[in-house]
Amino acid sequence: MIDTRKLQTRLAVPVDGVAGVGTYKALFRKCGASAERARDLATAAARWFPDYGVIESELRLAHLLAQMMHETQGFFYTEEEWGPTAAQRGYEGRSDLGNSQPGDGLRYKGRGPFQLTGRGNYRIFGRRIGIDLESNPTIAAVPSIGLHIALEYWADRKLNALADRDDLDAITRRINGGTNGLADRRAHLVKVASWLL
Numbered sequence: 001m002i003d004t005r006k007l008q009t010r011l012a013v014p015v016d017g018v019a020g021v022g023t024y025k026a027l028f029r030k031c032g033a034s035a036e037r038a039r040d041l042a043t044a045a046a047r048w049f050p051d052y053g054v055i056e057s058e059l060r061l062a063h064l065l066a067q068m069m070h071e072t073q074g075f076f077y078t079e080e081e082w083g084p085t086a087a088q089r090g091y092e093g094r095s096d097l098g099n100s101q102p103g104d105g106l107r108y109k110g111r112g113p114f115q116l117t118g119r120g121n122y123r124i125f126g127r128r129i130g131i132d133l134e135s136n137p138t139i140a141a142v143p144s145i146g147l148h149i150a151l152e153y154w155a156d157r158k159l160n161a162l163a164d165r166d167d168l169d170a171i172t173r174r175i176n177g178g179t180n181g182l183a184d185r186r187a188h189l190v191k192v193a194s195w196l197l
Contacts (some may be wrong), residue, residue: 002055002196010195019055021046030195031065034072037143038076041075044144053149053160058196063163063171064154066188068113070181078141080110080117091117098123109150114153114175130154 002186004023008015011026011046024042033041049055054064061187069075080162081086085107091097091105097119109118116125119134126133129148140146157174
C-alpha cells in the first residue's frame with residue numbers, strides 16, 4: 001500500500017494517513033489538472049483506486065499517472081482535438097477499432113485519460129462500467145467517468161503486473177499500440193516517482 005502520510009507531506013496537505021479526495025485532488029493538481037478537473041478526478045480516484053489495486057504500490061500509481069499525463073498533456077485535454085489529421089482520417093473504417101459506420105472516426109475519437117478510441121472500445125468498456133458509451137460517446141470525456149474507464153482499461157490490459165516490473169515500454173505498447181511519446185512518458189514517470197517513492 002502506498003505510504004499515504006509521506007505522499008501527503010510531499011503534497012503539503014493535512015497528514016492524516018487517509019488517501020481521500022483531498023489528497024488525490026492535490027495529487028492531480030500537481031500533475032497539471034485544473035482545480036475543477038482535479039476535484040472531479042479525485043472524487044473518482046477515492047472511489048475507484050482501491051478497487052483496481054493501483055494504490056497497492058507507489059510504482060503502480062506512478063506508472064498510471066505518468067501514462068495519463070502524457071495522453072492528456074497534464075490532464076489538460078479530456079478529448080482528442082480533431083483536425084482531422086491524416087492519422088485521424090485513418091480511423092474511418094478501421095475494423096480493429098470497431099469503426100463500421102461512416103463518421104465513427106470522429107464520433108469515437110480519443111477521450112478520457114487514456115484517450116479511448118473506436119466504437120468497439122466504447123462498446124466494450126462502456127459495458128464494463130455500466131454506461132452506454134456507444135450511444136453516448138461524449139460522456140467518456142467527463143473526468144470522473146473517463147478515469148473509471150481508464151482504470152478498467154488498465155485492469156483489462158493487466159498493467160499492474162507490468163508496473164510492478166517497472167516495464168514502461170510494455171505498458172506504453174498496451175496503452176498506445178506502440179511506443180509513441182516514450183521519452184515524454186518516461187519524464188513524467190521520473191517526476192511522479194519523485195513525489196511517491
